[in-house]
Amino acid sequence: MITAFKEHLETHFFQLKNKRVLLAVSGGIDSVVLAHLFSKSDWDFEIAHCNFSLRGKESDADAVFVEQLAANLNVRFHIQKFDTEAFAKAEKVSTQMAARELRYTWFEEVCKESQLNYVVTAHHAKDDLETFLINLSRGSGIEGLTGMDAQGDFVVRPLLPFSREEIAKYAQDHNIKWREDSSNNSDKYLRNHLRHHAIPALEEAAPQFLSQFKKSMQHLQESANLLEDYTALLFSKIVTQSFKGYDLHITQLKATPNTKAVLYQLLKNFDFTAWDDIYELLDSQPGKYVASKNYRLIKDRDVLILTKNTERENSVYKFESAQHELQLPDLKLKKESVPDFKRPNSSEAYFDLNLLEFPLLIRKWEEGDTFYPFGMKGKKKLSKLFKDLKYSTIQKEAVWLLCSQEDIIWVIGERTDDRYKINSTTSNLVKFTAEYD
Structure with missing residues (x-):
């Protein structure tokens, strides 16, 4: 031997x-x-x-x-x-x-x-x-x-x-x-x-069982290699990288023969075990998901979103009046006094400093949250805003809110609150800038 x-x-x-x-x-x-x-x-x-x-x-x-x-x-x-x-x-x-x-x-x-x-x-x-x-x-x-x-x-x-x-x-x-x-x-x-x-x-x-078994294993391994190559070809047609994860496009999945087998091959390395529940996601309502130890698969209209199964950030951060910037887990927020107003992009917001009550609070959104969107007189639920924006579950979870006491003054990256807008009498102008990691 x-x-x-x-x-x-x-x-x-x-x-x-x-x-x-x-x-x-x-x-x-x-x-x-x-x-x-x-x-x-x-x-x-x-x-x-x-x-x-x-x-x-x-x-x-x-x-x-x-x-x-x-x-x-x-x-x-x-x-x-x-x-x-x-x-x-x-x-x-x-x-x-x-x-x-x-x-x-x-x-x-x-x-x-x-x-x-x-x-x-x-x-x-x-x-x-x-x-x-x-x-x-x-x-x-x-x-x-x-x-x-x-x-x-x-x-x-x-x-x-x-x-x-x-x-x-x-x-x-x-x-x-x-x-x-x-x-x-x-x-x-x-x-x-x-x-x-x-x-x-x-x-x-069968006295030759062990030796014949070895041959069968070789054939199975060759078949598995062929299946891996086929899956790699399908990946580029079905999967695209998206916000904090991957999108599996349902239309393309359903158009592929042996849909369930293909879905299994695409997801088998992500710890999932509830395969019947995963297959049902193809025809489920948006928002439903299946979780493994480390990942989630979420139905969002015409895609299944694969993302890491991270814990929700429940911390509330304080932005003191003397601070110029604050580092959050995935966001840096900067504050500066400016002499005049310029049309902001989605990562910028201007406020009348005299209307703000420090420390400002930065937190994640919660069910029932409302604010008064800029340009509107009435209030609106954030859940309705996200629906209008066609936000996925992952995008909603990523949203941060800038608050003055109980009031949401900025849905960061989207809309400011109409009650805190600047006007012709504003003399103390402050600008916030959001930088995402």
């Missing part, structure tokens, strides 16, 4: 040969064999071990074993102990998901501190098969059925072409010792249940 492993590294990971890597070693047979193979391949590596504190003294014994392995191989050793169950409870995720997040976050920190280029894991061919079956049981799309990446931006999996039997034979032939994880004997987790029951049954029914 060592010859095949070296050839595999030279053929598929030649660009990593001069890179320093971090091996994730649990103490089990797969990762221990991986460490021995890297040592035999004269690779510059260090070893990292996560103690997830899930099996008491057994977990601590694993850590001692891996530390001794690193010493025997004469490589640097990193260890981190986690309270995995507490983290899982706090984050409201499964123990397995908690362990995954904890280990990869820590691996990244170790790599950064030690100037290592990649994390190397010991996933092998049957791990790939187990992942395929898990994703298949969850109704995954094609990207979930293409298996693990042999090399990602951060993680490298050089054992994927090798079977568990090959790894076990190598360990036996070289008298390699390892630790058995007692939790692997339990069917509590889906992966273990598949490993103990489903996969042996498949291999009994």
